[in-house]
Amino acid sequence: MDMKDKLVSSFLAFEESVNVDAPIHNIRSQAIKIFEEKGFPSKKEEAWKYTSLKSILKHDYSVFPKEENALDFKEVKKYFLHDIDTYKIVFVDGRYSSYLSATTHDKMDVCLMSSALNYDKYRPVIDNYFNKIAKPDGITSLNTAFSREGAYIYIPKNKLADKPIQIIHFSTGKESAQMLQPRNLIVVEENSQVQIIERHQSLTKNPVLTNSVTEIFADKRAIVDYYKIQNDRQSASLIDNTFIEQQAQSTVSVHTFAFGGNLTRNNLNFYQKGEYVNSILNGVTIIEGKQHVDHNTLVHHIEPNCESHQDYKGIFDEKATGVFNGKVVVNKEAQKTNAFQSNNNILLDDSATINSKPQLEIFADDVKCSHGCTIGQLDESALFYLRSRGIGQKEARALLMYAFANNVLESVRIPELKARITKLIANKLGVNLGFDL
Amino acid sequence: MAYTEDDLKKELETKEYEYGFYTDIESDTFPIGLNEDIVRAISAKKNEPQWMTDWRLEAFRIWQEMEEPEWANVNYKKPDFQNISYYSAPNKKPKYNSIDEVDPELLATFEKLGISLEEQKKLAGVAVDIVMDSVSVATTFKDTLAEKGIIFCSISEAIQEHPELVKKYLGTVVPQKDNFYAALNSAVFSDGSFCYIPKGVRCPMELSTYFRINQAGTGQFERTLVIAEEGSYVSYLEGCTAPMRDENQLHAAVVELIALDNAEIKYSTVQNWYPGNAKGQGGVFNFVTKRGLCETNAKISWTQVETGSAVTWKYPSCVLKGDNAVGEFYSIAVTNNFQQADTGTKMVHLGKNTKSTIISKGISAGRSQNSYRGLVQISSRAENARNFSQCDSLLMGNECGAHTFPYIEAKNKSARIEHEATTSKIGEDQIFYCNQRGIDTEKAIALIVNGFSKEVLNKLPMEFAVEAQKLLEISLEGSVG
Numbered sequence: 001m002d003m004k005d006k007l008v009s010s011f012l013a014f015e016e017s018v019n020v021d022a023p024i025h026n027i028r029s030q031a032i033k034i035f036e037e038k039g040f041p042s043k044k045e046e047a048w049k050y051t052s053l054k055s056i057l058k059h060d061y062s063v064f065p066k067e068e069n070a071l072d073f074k075e076v077k078k079y080f081l082h083d084i085d086t087y088k089i090v091f092v093d094g095r096y097s098s099y100l101s102a103t104t105h106d107k108m109d110v111c112l113m114s115s116a117l118n119y120d121k122y123r124p125v126i127d128n129y130f131n132k133i134a135k136p137d138g139i140t141s142l143n144t145a146f147s148r149e150g151a152y153i154y155i156p157k158n159k160l161a162d163k164p165i166q167i168i169h170f171s172t173g174k175e176s177a178q179m180l181q182p183r184n185l186i187v188v189e190e191n192s193q194v195q196i197i198e199r200h201q202s203l204t205k206n207p208v209l210t211n212s213v214t215e216i217f218a219d220k221r222a223i224v225d226y227y228k229i230q231n232d233r234q235s236a237s238l239i240d241n242t243f244i245e246q247q248a249q250s251t252v253s254v255h256t257f258a259f260g261g262n263l264t265r266n267n268l269n270f271y272q273k274g275e276y277v278n279s280i281l282n283g284v285t286i287i288e289g290k291q292h293v294d295h296n297t298l299v300h301h302i303e304p305n306c307e308s309h310q311d312y313k314g315i316f317d318e319k320a321t322g323v324f325n326g327k328v329v330v331n332k333e334a335q336k337t338n339a340f341q342s343n344n345n346i347l348l349d350d351s352a353t354i355n356s357k358p359q360l361e362i363f364a365d366d367v368k369c370s371h372g373c374t375i376g377q378l379d380e381s382a383l384f385y386l387r388s389r390g391i392g393q394k395e396a397r398a399l400l401m402y403a404f405a406n407n408v409l410e411s412v413r414i415p416e417l418k419a420r421i422t423k424l425i426a427n428k429l430g431v432n433l434g435f436d437l
Numbered sequence: 438m439a440y441t442e443d444d445l446k447k448e449l450e451t452k453e454y455e456y457g458f459y460t461d462i463e464s465d466t467f468p469i470g471l472n473e474d475i476v477r478a479i480s481a482k483k484n485e486p487q488w489m490t491d492w493r494l495e496a497f498r499i500w501q502e503m504e505e506p507e508w509a510n511v512n513y514k515k516p517d518f519q520n521i522s523y524y525s526a527p528n529k530k531p532k533y534n535s536i537d538e539v540d541p542e543l544l545a546t547f548e549k550l551g552i553s554l555e556e557q558k559k560l561a562g563v564a565v566d567i568v569m570d571s572v573s574v575a576t577t578f579k580d581t582l583a584e585k586g587i588i589f590c591s592i593s594e595a596i597q598e599h600p601e602l603v604k605k606y607l608g609t610v611v612p613q614k615d616n617f618y619a620a621l622n623s624a625v626f627s628d629g630s631f632c633y634i635p636k637g638v639r640c641p642m643e644l645s646t647y648f649r650i651n652q653a654g655t656g657q658f659e660r661t662l663v664i665a666e667e668g669s670y671v672s673y674l675e676g677c678t679a680p681m682r683d684e685n686q687l688h689a690a691v692v693e694l695i696a697l698d699n700a701e702i703k704y705s706t707v708q709n710w711y712p713g714n715a716k717g718q719g720g721v722f723n724f725v726t727k728r729g730l731c732e733t734n735a736k737i738s739w740t741q742v743e744t745g746s747a748v749t750w751k752y753p754s755c756v757l758k759g760d761n762a763v764g765e766f767y768s769i770a771v772t773n774n775f776q777q778a779d780t781g782t783k784m785v786h787l788g789k790n791t792k793s794t795i796i797s798k799g800i801s802a803g804r805s806q807n808s809y810r811g812l813v814q815i816s817s818r819a820e821n822a823r824n825f826s827q828c829d830s831l832l833m834g835n836e837c838g839a840h841t842f843p844y845i846e847a848k849n850k851s852a853r854i855e856h857e858a859t860t861s862k863i864g865e866d867q868i869f870y871c872n873q874r875g876i877d878t879e880k881a882i883a884l885i886v887n888g889f890s891k892e893v894l895n896k897l898p899m900e901f902a903v904e905a906q907k908l909l910e911i912s913l914e915g916s917v918g
Binding site (some may be wrong): 046332335345347348349351353354355356357358359360361362363364365366367368369370371372373374375376 | 508815817834837838840841848850853855857859861862
């Protein structure tokens with residue numbers, strides 16, 4: 001039985017196991033129908049031209065999370081950003097771990113999707129926002145059909161979230177292969193502000209497939225910073241679908257740091273529904289081995305006077321494959337749009353591959369849109385300069401690569417997180433450098 | 438009153454196709470529809486050898502299995518392939534030695550286009566192989582070329598007289614199964630040009646053909662084959678206009694270029710098929726497959742000015758097979774009213790130290806859609822491959838669209854690839870700057886559009902520049918100075 005049939009046939013059992021009322025039930029039933037019809041995407045689809053899910057779908061993933069598996073905080077401490085105080089929403093094998101988490105209901109909600117779906121007091125928010133912008137494609141619908149758990153964050157008007165929020169998904173590997181489908185909803189109301197860090201981490205070599213969907217709503221003048229840290233083991237694959245709707249004058253920035261994992265696909269979609277909106281998409285990808293990272297972005301400019309900035313840097317070694325598929329659509333009404341997109345790549349090995357497809361679709365005339373894409377190598381003369389000053393080959397290369405990725409790092413607004421990522425990069429490049437010298 | 442962009446827009450919208458007329462020459466037209474018998478009949482009509490007939494039939498069988506591609510960013514009513522006549526030839530076909538013997542009606546047609554043979558003959562020594570409804574009726578300067586050993590004739594003539602060359606190269610760059618339209622063309626191509634430049638010869642003049650569609654309801658299937666032997670050079674020009682027609686006409690040409698070691702081919706096109714009227718009715722469907730193969734140190738340069746056709750689907754490409762090969766693509770695509778263009782190039786780098794340059798300029802006005810679609814592919818063997826691409830779009834009015842779909846695939850670490858694209862409109866400050874210096878708005882727009890396309894216009898051979906300017910005027914009257 002292939003994965004699709006298995007999922008479709010598990011759906012009924014899943015529905016019975018969760019206690020939900022009619023509206024959510026309808027959304028789920030509809031979603032499973034869409035998945036049944038569309039299935040997993042194939043390479044024949046333009047958006048999946050360079051990424052095949054075949055290799056990761058061959059495992060026989062267990063679909064239902066087992067009962068709670070406990071983890072000792074000491075074991076997993078290193079995966080937390082622990083040097084500052086944060087709210088934490090932690091899941092172990094898809095189940096909420098109250099022991100590792102620190103949630104709040106104090107003037108804002110930082111809690112669980114399962115509670116939000118089950119309790120009446122969250123009903124208005126769920127009715128207004130749940131599954132409202134998620135694209136009804138096969139893979140997102142699959143998540144919707146099985147949506148049960150995830151993070152639920154609601155920041156009311158004029159509220160500044162006092163500390164960053166960490167969302168961490170652990171998989172213990174107690175199953176031979178596991179599929180996780182977290183579903184997050186983030187609603188930030190007028191004039192409010194929040195910082196969120198998301199991470200997926202598997203703890204053993206058993207294969208894990210995560211198909212995550214996050215919906216983010218930023219109301220007028222809201223500011224949202226979202227950091228995705230993708231540094232999982234090489235046995236874990238991730239399909240991350242993020243949908244963002246922005247109202248007037250809001251600013252949402254999403255940073256994606258893709259260092260680990262077997263196959264990673266990021267579907268990042270921005271819909272600008274108000275004027276003077278700013279959308280920022282940044283990414284650093286550093287991979288090697290047989291890793292595959294695919295960034296698929298969409299910025300849809302619907303209203304006039306908006307901006308978008310995309311900056312994706314990639315460094316690819318050994319047999320790694322990088323894909324960048326960035327699309328900017330400017331509607332006829334969206335005059336005075338400024339849209340910038342840049343994708344720079346460094347290839348370190350002849351077996352590494354980069355496929356880049358930056359697209360512009362423009363229907364308005366008074367716009368400034370540009371995209372740039374480069375593929376190149378480390379500058380030999382810069383390397384020579386560093387080496388002539390007594391810096392070793394490896395360190396010199398690492399320094400240059402760090403510099404290459406630096407302007408994305410600079411935009412990280414949590415200093416501790418920035419330090420952590422810098423360290424990750426140093427590890428990734430196999431050097432022991434304090435770049436903050 | 439000052440001339441504003443709105444006025445320009447209005448003018449563009451109301452500007453009708455000037456060169457629409459219909460010459461009445463008795464034609465020998467086949468019944469509509471397509472089957473193996475028609476393919477055999479076309480081949481028989483042209484008195485082709487058996488291998489050619491077989492080649493066509495093979496292509497036809499492949500075509501039957503294929504589906505019409507839908508990935509391009511264009512919308513149109515698909516042509517009914519069983520409702521087209523696949524062969525039409527002017528039936529007076531004497532061999533002329535001098536221009537006086539040519540049917541005066543034909544000559545008048547070309548005079549209307551401003552490209553009369555007399556003028557052409559005088560003008561810089563351009564040899565013209567006229568293709569009118571697919572069959573070549575006049576060839577000039579053949580003698581001069583023959584002295585150098587250059588073969589420049591219609592492809593049907595080449596099949597008769599130089600079968601070994603045709604057999605060796607036909608379908609090597611664009612195989613029958615390449616795509617839907619290439620397969621169709623391979624099965625039913627009626628005529629086209631053939632050009633062979635021997636080793637070490639530099640072709641002393643620009644070779645050119647003019648294409649026209651003349652018979653109502655006749656699809657045109659041109660086949661062009663240009664072979665440049667080692668160390669040779671040729672510059673080839675191709676231009677076309679078509680009469681005004683209400684029903685859609687299909688044009689599916691195939692052009693194959695072969696540049697052997699150290700050879701250089703320059704291929705320039707001015708395309709001005711009938712684009713349909715201001716309401717988007719009629720117009721030519723232009724589905725063309727053009728590809729060149731570069732061996733070691735060879736260079737192929739495509740230059741195109743695309744102003745016509747209701748729907749254009751065209752990607753002149755270079756396969757840089759040999760080491761140090763160079764591919765270039767310079768394009769201006771102008772769309773107006775309801776025109777749709779999906780055009781660009783493919784640069785496939787296989788050899789070491791291969792270089793390619795892509796400069797594409799799109800200008801959209803009215804309600805047209807203009808897309809650039811390009812592929813730059815660096816294979817893992819292509820050490821030190823280099824590519825530079827630049828795609829700029831200019832939008833006039835808020836009902837048109839400009840789109841960019843570049844595909845970049847690199848598999849070699851020494852590859853250096855740069856891609857840049859911009860989209861903008863003519864800035865008010867740019868016009869203001871010109872106004873301030875005493876240049877009126879009309880002239881300012883002309884200046885800016887001209888400057889915008891200059892990089893590409895400059896690449897056209899001198900002999901063609903006049904024609905190109907003339908054809909551009911139809912699409913953007915008042916904006917090209």
